[in-house]
Amino acid sequence: MPFRWDYKQHAALAWFVLKWLAICLPLGIVVGSSVAIFLWALHVVTLLQWDNSWLLYLLPLAGIASGLMYHYLGREAEAGNNLIMEQIHQPGGGVPLRMAPLVLIGTLITHLFGGSAGREGTAVQMGGSLAGVLGRLLKLTPDETRILLSAGVAAGFGAVFGTPLTGAIFAVEVIAIGKMSYKALIPCLLASVIGDQVNTAWGIGHTHYHIGFAAEISSSLSAVSLDWALTGKVAIAAIFFGLASVLFAELTHAISGTAKRFIAIPWLRPAVGGCVVIALVWLLGTRDYLGLGVTPHPPDSGMICIESCFQPGGADWMSWWWKLLFTAVTVGSGFKGGEVTPLFFIGAALGNVTGVMLGAPVDLMAGLGFVAVFAGATNTPLACTIMAIELFGPGNGELLSSGFVVYAAIACFLSYFLSGSSSIYQAQKRDEGKAESGKPKVEEEELSS
Amino acid sequence: MPFRWDYKQHAALAWFVLKWLAICLPLGIVVGSSVAIFLWALHVVTLLQWDNSWLLYLLPLAGIASGLMYHYLGREAEAGNNLIMEQIHQPGGGVPLRMAPLVLIGTLITHLFGGSAGREGTAVQMGGSLAGVLGRLLKLTPDETRILLSAGVAAGFGAVFGTPLTGAIFAVEVIAIGKMSYKALIPCLLASVIGDQVNTAWGIGHTHYHIGFAAEISSSLSAVSLDWALTGKVAIAAIFFGLASVLFAELTHAISGTAKRFIAIPWLRPAVGGCVVIALVWLLGTRDYLGLGVTPHPPDSGMICIESCFQPGGADWMSWWWKLLFTAVTVGSGFKGGEVTPLFFIGAALGNVTGVMLGAPVDLMAGLGFVAVFAGATNTPLACTIMAIELFGPGNGELLSSGFVVYAAIACFLSYFLSGSSSIYQAQKRDEGKAESGKPKVEEEELSS
Structure with missing residues (x-):
C-alpha cells in the first residue's frame, strides 16, 4: 500500500x-x-x-x-x-x-x-x-x-x-x-x-461549589489510589441517585398525564399546580423548596439549598424528596422552566444524607449526587462526568488527585444505567435497551401537550 | 399516563x-x-x-x-x-x-x-x-x-x-x-x-507531567475567561497535531505495505527495519529517539524525551519528525510494541516547537500535543480530552481554572476531525465520513500481515 x-x-x-x-x-x-x-x-x-x-x-x-x-x-x-x-x-x-x-x-x-x-x-x-x-x-x-x-x-x-x-x-x-x-x-x-x-x-458569573474532600496522597508518582470502602459507598449512593432520577422523571410525567386527563382546559392545569405548591408550603412550613434553590437568602439563614447541601447538616432527611415533589408538581402541571437545577438540588440533598448514612464525606457525596441524578434523568453520563470536572475541578487539584474523576464516573454511569428507560425528555431516541436483559418497552407516548 | x-x-x-x-x-x-x-x-x-x-x-x-x-x-x-x-x-x-x-x-x-x-x-x-x-x-x-x-x-x-x-x-x-x-x-x-x-x-507508578501554565483568574465566581489569542493558537496548533497524526498513520501503513511488497520473507522485514533504525542513529548522531522516550537517561542529561518537551528548549525543531520516522520504521517493519507513547512524544515535541513558534506557553502546548496527536491517530477525541484531565489535572487546580479543559477539547476534537479517514487501527469501523463534504473512501485493505 x-x-x-x-x-x-x-x-x-x-x-x-x-x-x-x-x-x-x-x-x-x-x-x-x-x-x-x-x-x-x-x-x-x-x-x-x-x-x-x-x-x-x-x-x-x-x-x-x-x-x-x-x-x-x-x-x-x-x-x-x-x-x-x-x-x-x-x-x-x-x-x-x-x-x-x-x-x-x-x-x-x-x-x-x-x-x-x-x-x-x-x-x-x-x-x-x-x-x-x-x-x-x-x-x-x-x-x-x-x-x-x-x-x-x-x-x-x-x-x-x-x-x-x-x-x-x-x-x-x-x-x-x-x-x-x-x-x-x-x-x-x-x-x-x-x-x-x-x-x-456580560459579567454573568456562576456559583462556585467547593468540595473540601481530599484523600491523603501516598505516592509521589501520579498513580491515584482509590479508597475501596469509599468507592463502594459511591456505588451504593449511585443506586439511590439513579432511582431518584427515575422517580422524578416518572412522577413528572404522571402528574402531567393526570392533569391532562382530569383538567380539560390546558391553562387551568398550572393554576391547580400552583395551588398544590402553596398547599405544600403551608403543610411543610418552609419556602426552601421554591424557586431555583441554589443559594440561601438571606445568606447564613440556614435555608436548605444546593449550597447548604455541601455542608454536614445542610439538608434534612427528606429534603431531596420535597424538592422532587415541588418540582414535579410545578413542571408537571405546565409551568415553564427547566428541570436540571432542581435535579442538582435533589441530587445534592440526597448525596448529603447518603453521605451521613454511609459515613462518607458529605461534600463529596453532595457533589456526586448533584451530577449523577441529572445523569440518570437525562441519560447523559459522559456530559455529567465532565460537568463534575468543570464545576468542581477548577482551583481544586487535590480533589482530582483523590480519584474524584473515577468517583464521578462511577456515580454518573451507574445512575444513568440503572435509570433504565426513564427520561425527562420523552423525545430521546431509545431504540435499544441499556442491557440485553433489560429491554425497555418502547412506548408510543404523546410528546406534546 | x-x-x-x-x-x-x-x-x-x-x-x-x-x-x-x-x-x-x-x-x-x-x-x-x-x-x-x-x-x-x-x-x-x-x-x-x-x-x-x-x-x-x-x-x-x-x-x-x-x-x-x-x-x-x-x-x-x-x-x-x-x-x-x-x-x-x-x-x-x-x-x-x-x-x-x-x-x-x-x-x-x-x-x-x-x-x-x-x-x-x-x-x-x-x-x-x-x-x-x-x-x-x-x-x-x-x-x-x-x-x-x-x-x-x-x-x-x-x-x-x-x-x-x-x-x-x-x-x-x-x-x-x-x-x-x-x-x-x-x-x-x-x-x-x-x-x-x-x-x-503492585507498586507501579506513572510519570507525572506538570504544566505550570496558569492564567490570571480575574473573577471570584467560577466563570473561566478564555484567552482568545491563546485559543486561536491552540486551534492553529491542533491543525499541526492533526496533520502529524495523519503523517504517522499513513507513513507507518506505507512502510508496512512497502516492506510486504518488496520483502517476501516476513521475518526478514524487521531485520531490514532494524538496519534502517541503526542508520538513522548514525545519521543523526543521537539515540534520543530510541525506545519509549518518556524520561531522560541519565536525568538532566539534556536528552530529548517526553519530559524534556515540557521545558522551553526541550525539543529540536524536527524532533517530532524524527520520533515519527523512527517509530514508523520500527512498527511499520514489524517490531512489536505500541504506537501511543511515541504519539505522546511526537505530540509533545511538536507542541513544544509550536508553542515557541506561536508565542504560547510551551508546557501547555506540549501537554495538548501529547493528547491531540494521539486523538488524531486513533480517532478518540473524548478519551484523549479526558486523558488530558486525568494526567495533568491532579494536584493542579489552577490549570483547570485557566480553561485547560476547553483548550484540551479544542486540540483533541480538531485534531481528530482534521485527521479525516486516517487511523493507526485499520480495523476501526468507518462507515460515514466525518463531514458530509469530506466523504472518505472506504478501502478494503488487508488487515493482517
Missing part, C-alpha cells in the same frame, strides 16, 4: 470547520447574550420573590397567565425541549422563533411567583429557537439544520451553567439513549465555548 | 451490573497484574538498553527473532489490535491466549534492542487476549464476548497509563470512527478501574 495523502479530504474538513465557525460565531453571541439577559432577569425575579413572599399566593394566577400565553401564542413551541429533539432527529416544521421569548417570559413568571423549576430548559429552548431562525435565514439543508439545532442547544447549556465542554457533549449525547454520534461535535464545541464566553463577558 | 415503575427492568439492570462486576473483577486483577509485570520488565529492559548501548547493533537480529517467533507461533495473533477490534465487531475465531505472551516478549525485545515503540498496544493485546480466554472459560454468548473484549482493552489501557476513565472511554470510542455505543460502558469502567488499581497496588 503506497503512501496516501488525500489533500482534498483535509481541505474539505477544514472548510467544514471554518464554515461552522462562521455560523456558530453569531449563534454563540446571540445565544450567550440571551442567556446573560435571562440569568440576570432570573436573579432579579428571584430577589423579588424572596423580598415579597406574598407573590407566592399569586402563583395560581401566574399559572393561568403562563398557560393562556402558551395556549394562544405557543402553538408548537409548547413542546419545548422535545420539539427541538424531534427536529434534530427529523427536520420538519422547524423550531419557531416564538419559543425563545415565550420560554423566557414563562420561566421568569414561574420563578417570580415561587414555582420550583430550573433554567436549563429555558436556555436550551432559547438556543434551539435562535438556531432555528438562523438556519432558515441561511437556508441550510436539513442535515445542516440538525447540526445547527444541536449547536444551539450546546450554546444555551454551556452558557447557562458556565460549563462549555459539558454543553457540547450534552448536546450530542442527549439526542439518543446509549449511543452518541460525533457529526455535530465540532459545531457544538464552537457554539458552546462562544456562548459561554459571551455570557461571561 | 399513569405513574410507571418497572421494577423488573431495574432488577435486570442491577443484575447486569453485578454479573459484570463478577466477571471484571478477575479480568481486572489478571490484566492489571500482567500490565504491572510488563511495565516492570519494560523498565528493566530500558535500563539495560541505556547501559549497554551496543545492544542496538543487534536490533536486526532481534527483529529476525521477533519475526520468527510470530511466524511460527503467532498465527492470527500477528494482527494484534486489529484482530481484537474485528472480534468486537463480529465475534468469530476469538482472540487467542498466545497473543498475550507473544506481544509481551515481542515488545520487550523491541525495547531491549532500541527499537522506537510504545506500550499501549502490548497492554491492549494482553487485555484482549486474557479477556478472550476468560470468555471461552465462561462460555459467554457472542454479544457478551464483545463486551468482555472491550473490557479487556479498557483494563489494559487504563492500567498501562494510570488513567482509568480514559481507558474505559477509549475502549468504547476506538471501535468505530465518529460514533460511540454505550453497551460496554459499565463493564469497561469496572475493568479499567480494577485493572488500574491492581497495577498501582
